[in-house]
Amino acid sequence: MTNKLKIMNKLIKFFVKHIPRPILIRFSFIFVALARPFYYGRKVECPICKKHFRSFLPYGNRGASNRLCSGCLSLERHRLIWLYLQNFTDFFDANLKVLHIAPEQPFIYRFKKCKNLNYQTADLLSPIADMHFDIMKIPLDDNLYDVIFCNHVLEHVEDDFAAMKELYRVIKPGGWAILQVPIDMQRTVTYEDKTVTDPKEREKAFGQYDHVRLYGLDYSQRLESAGFEVENFDINKYLNPELIARYRLNKSELLYIARKRK
Ligand SMILES: [Zn+2]
Known part of the structure; x- marks a missing residue:
């Protein structure tokens, strides 16, 4: 260097x-x-x-x-999601109604340009989002969306089970969501302690000052308990190590594809 x-x-x-x-x-x-x-x-x-x-x-x-x-x-997770959408879904071709919660910068303007998508964004506060709401209580009807993105949000949410149930409710039967969270791969069970509220203590306990829990390998089960069927997508099965290194993907990061049964 x-x-x-x-x-x-x-x-x-x-x-x-x-x-x-x-x-x-x-x-x-x-x-x-x-x-x-x-x-x-x-x-x-x-x-x-x-x-x-x-x-x-x-x-x-x-x-x-x-x-x-x-x-x-883009960060590693955005590049991974993009590769998944492009190569393993009909996201860029089919007519889909999409809800993007806490929309990420590498995606928002690109998704907005896709003519096949009816694309809506939501956030608690962000002025660039179309709608503003708390995901523990989504003010929308049932069975609305074909696809939902809600990445690196649930680790900030006080009652993630309520949020997962709400996401499940507004997705159409047969629809799917990508719901990434930071996961400690050494941890079997998610660590949560509601008495830890000080930002410095939260950083120590959960890895960031505004995180309220540290997810473990039981994350899929937590999504399943809200109703979803969960598929773990592993890019290592489809890309050679040279390309994974060239795109700077995180080899141990799985995508959590959560589906609502038809
Ligand atoms: Zn880029």
């Missing part, structure tokens, strides 16, 4: 650690556009924006290297 790139990586890690998240999100496209020239190259490639770089940008609490695409702001 060149000195310039090392300095840039350090600078980005510093920004990510010290600038409040809402400001980072708001100005993220400017930050990455400024950083992009330092990452020119061909070693990694983003399947979403199709751009290639010497490496992706650092990201996360610990500023781990080579994670965030400076072309479209």
Whole structure:
């Protein structure tokens, strides 16, 4: 790695650690556009924006290297979801009614452009979302959507079982959802302790200051208890290790595809 790139990586890690998240999100496209020239190259490639770089940008609490695409702001999980949608579903062809909760930047504008989708977004607060509601109490009718995305949300929600039941209720029979959460693969049972409320204590216990639990390998069962049938999609079965490395996917990350029976 060149000195310039090392300095840039350090600078980005510093920004990510010290600038409040809402400001980072708001100005993220400017930050990455400024950083992009330092990452020119061909070693990694983003399947979403199709751009290639010497490496992706650092990201996360610990500023781990080579994670965030400076072309479209995708992380490992977004690139994995995109590959799944493109190669294993009819998402980009079929006429589908889609609800995207807490819509992620690499997807929102691309999904909005898809003529086959009737695409709606929702968030508790975000001004860019079409609807605003709490997912523990969704103010919508039953059986409305063919597809729902709700990624990295449930770990923030006080009563995730109520939220899962609500998501199940508004999805059409035969519809499906992608419901990713951070999972501690060493943990068999989800760890929850409602007495832990201090942000610093939550960070220690659950991995982030605003998380209210740490999911374990029982996550699928939790979704099943809300009514879903759950399929674990493992990209390792379909892509060779070279491509997984080139796209910088997380090899141990499974997709949780939750279906409502017809
Ligand atoms: Zn990208």
